[in-house]
Amino acid sequence: MSYFQIPRLSYRVWKVWLRNKDVFVKTLTLNFLPPFLEPLLYLFALGFGLGMFVENIEGVSYARYIAPALVAVTIMYASFFECTYGSYVRMYYQKTFDAIIATPLSIEDVIAGELLWGATRSCINACIMLPVIAAFGLIELPHSLLIIPFSFLGGLVFASIAMCFTAIIPNINSLTYPTTLFITPMFLFSGTFFPLSALPEPIQYFALALLPLTHVVNIVRALTFADLNQFLIFDLAWLVVASLIFFVLSINLMKKRLVV
Amino acid sequence: MDIASVIVAERLQKRFGEFIAVDGVSFTVEEGEVFGFLGPNGAGKTTAMKMIQCVSPKNAGRLLVFDMEVDTHPREIKKLMGVVPQENNLDPDFTVYENLLEYSRYFDISRQDAEKIIDELLDFVQLKEKKDTMTEILSGGMKRRLVLARALINHPQMLILDEPTVGLDPQARHLMWDKLKNLKSQGVTIVLTTHYLEEAAYLCDRLVIMDHGRILVEGKPDELIRKYIGTDIVEAENEPVVIACLEKNDARYEVVGDMVQIYTNDPQKTTDHLLKECTLRKITVRSATLEDVFLKLTGRKLRE
Ligand SMILES: Nc1ncnc2c1ncn2[C@@H]1O[C@H](COP(=O)(O)OP(=O)(O)O)[C@@H](O)[C@H]1O
Ligand SMILES: [Mg+2]
Numbered sequence: 001m002s003y004f005q006i007p008r009l010s011y012r013v014w015k016v017w018l019r020n021k022d023v024f025v026k027t028l029t030l031n032f033l034p035p036f037l038e039p040l041l042y043l044f045a046l047g048f049g050l051g052m053f054v055e056n057i058e059g060v061s062y063a064r065y066i067a068p069a070l071v072a073v074t075i076m077y078a079s080f081f082e083c084t085y086g087s088y089v090r091m092y093y094q095k096t097f098d099a100i101i102a103t104p105l106s107i108e109d110v111i112a113g114e115l116l117w118g119a120t121r122s123c124i125n126a127c128i129m130l131p132v133i134a135a136f137g138l139i140e141l142p143h144s145l146l147i148i149p150f151s152f153l154g155g156l157v158f159a160s161i162a163m164c165f166t167a168i169i170p171n172i173n174s175l176t177y178p179t180t181l182f183i184t185p186m187f188l189f190s191g192t193f194f195p196l197s198a199l200p201e202p203i204q205y206f207a208l209a210l211l212p213l214t215h216v217v218n219i220v221r222a223l224t225f226a227d228l229n230q231f232l233i234f235d236l237a238w239l240v241v242a243s244l245i246f247f248v249l250s251i252n253l254m255k256k257r258l259v260v
Numbered sequence: 261m262d263i264a265s266v267i268v269a270e271r272l273q274k275r276f277g278e279f280i281a282v283d284g285v286s287f288t289v290e291e292g293e294v295f296g297f298l299g300p301n302g303a304g305k306t307t308a309m310k311m312i313q314c315v316s317p318k319n320a321g322r323l324l325v326f327d328m329e330v331d332t333h334p335r336e337i338k339k340l341m342g343v344v345p346q347e348n349n350l351d352p353d354f355t356v357y358e359n360l361l362e363y364s365r366y367f368d369i370s371r372q373d374a375e376k377i378i379d380e381l382l383d384f385v386q387l388k389e390k391k392d393t394m395t396e397i398l399s400g401g402m403k404r405r406l407v408l409a410r411a412l413i414n415h416p417q418m419l420i421l422d423e424p425t426v427g428l429d430p431q432a433r434h435l436m437w438d439k440l441k442n443l444k445s446q447g448v449t450i451v452l453t454t455h456y457l458e459e460a461a462y463l464c465d466r467l468v469i470m471d472h473g474r475i476l477v478e479g480k481p482d483e484l485i486r487k488y489i490g491t492d493i494v495e496a497e498n499e500p501v502v503i504a505c506l507e508k509n510d511a512r513y514e515v516v517g518d519m520v521q522i523y524t525n526d527p528q529k530t531t532d533h534l535l536k537e538c539t540l541r542k543i544t545v546r547s548a549t550l551e552d553v554f555l556k557l558t559g560r561k562l563r564e
Binding site: 010012015018019022023026094095096098099100101102103104105106259260 | 276315317335336338339343345349351354358362363366367368414
């Protein structure tokens with residue numbers, strides 16, 4: 001079985017998405033809290049606290065500079081954790097996937113539904129966060145509204161990468177590896193809290209070539225600044241290609257794990 | 261073929277690496293019957309069920325369910341089938357009612373129809389009062405009945421049950437048996453695995469006894485008992501004189517620990533004979549059961 005076999009999906013992918021949506025709605029308040037509160041905490045600590053000591057960065061206030069990074073990081077966290085810890089629990093502990101594949105759904109449908117739901121989580125969290133940041137006057141409207149559809153694409157990239165890890169880890173504790181070795185460095189070194197240009201050149205290239213968050217930050221920042229440029233096409237293309245590759249790869253890896 | 265075969269398996273095989281879990285089994289299940297797979301732990305029952313359910317691909321042989329190939333028509337087959345897996349996999353994120361509602365969606369059942377079906381099913385499995393309970397706090401028997409209800413949501417033509425009553429108390433077990441008898445009377449084909457011999461004898465029209473991935477025998481429960489044991493078993497103490505006497509009389513017997521079991525179709529004659537000819541101290545007579553066949557064929561060694 002090839003790692004890049006095109007999955008045969010059906011409209012039933014949607015049913016898996018609906019299942020996860022139903023659970024989400026059942027615990028709505030709980031789910032709203034993090035994306036609502038976290039930007040406030042970061043903005044006060046970093047934007048207004050640390051920001052006192054930072055004159056300005058690339059010609060804007062520090063709070064304005066990091067506001068898009070907070071949105072980008074939320075996009076990353078929401079889908080990454082949904083499709084690692086969330087999916088792993090459903091797969092391994094709850095046997096939810098086993099129950100679903102006894103019906104006309106295939107395992108491909110189930111994983112694709114999980115990925116689309118992961119991307120949706122990113123979208124939902126971005127939607128909750130944007131008004132909070134907008135209330136502080138830190139983003140340009142209406143440009144910033146484009147972040148909402150974009151967050152789905154960004155979310156899909158992280159969901160798919162997350163699902164690859166979920167497919168290969170031996171147990172849930174091993175998720176610590178991708179979290180500390182991949183997500184945390186990305187959180188810090190993707191042009192989030194200081195410009196990429198402050199880093200040594202090889203690391204800049206590394207970040208651009210291999211860290212998806214770099215591209216998400218670039219696009220979200222351009223939108224919150226209402227300052228679009230032609231390089232964004234490259235960022236967008238990178239994300240589209242990555243999402244396609246990892247979407248297909250993660251489904252095949254999951255098939256390898258689950259179809260025995 | 262006059263009666264339609266719901267499952268046709270020919271030299272069906274499943275390997276896990278080098279290990280052969282199901283080793284070239286052939287069997288057919290006819291419409292409307294209750295067909296059992298008996299066997300000790302590790303015999304390959306669950307593996308066989310998973311191939312029929314189209315979730316575990318076979319390595320060799322042929323497997324038709326509802327006249328369709330499992331490899332090429334999994335969705336169509338699964339649509340017509342209900343499954344009670346060995347391990348309960350109810351959705352802990354939902355209540356009893358929601359579990360059924362979610363499941364109905366996977367079969368493209370409209371909300372309106374689903375509500376009607378779910379009401380009927382909750383009645384059928386006697387869980388109406390537990391409708392809004394989270395599944396985690398249900399008792400073992402209730403969980404099992406909910407899994408049964410879930411398996412019935414699409415009005416399946418065939419039901420596959422992998423050890424449906426394992427771990428249940430006698431009341432819960434009998435309730436499950438009642439439900440299965442009821443479903444059979446409605447014309448549902450039932451395939452079940454079990455290692456409770458009493459369950460198999462009570463429920464199954466036909467069964468196979470499996471061990472080490474192979475089918476040892478196939479037949480109707482009472483026919484198997486008749487064929488491999490006889491109608492009755494006479495038990496006596498295992499002493500050299502007894503054995504010598506049995507040998508002399510050409511009796512069919514087996515030594516089980518400190519007992520000898522003598523197989524017979526005429527317990528009256530056998531006991532009279534034994535009491536007269538051999539010096540027996542203590543003997544008991546009882547009817548032969550499927551358990552005797554099972555132990556005779558699969559041996560008495562402990563399995564994991
Ligand atoms: N996924 C698997 N990988 C490797 N071996 C397996 C797997 N599933 C089952 N087996 C082995 O196949 C044999 C048959 O298992 P199973 O079908 O579960 O038996 P039963 O249901 O009759 O108790 C056992 O020895 C079991 O260890
Ligand atoms: Mg089993």
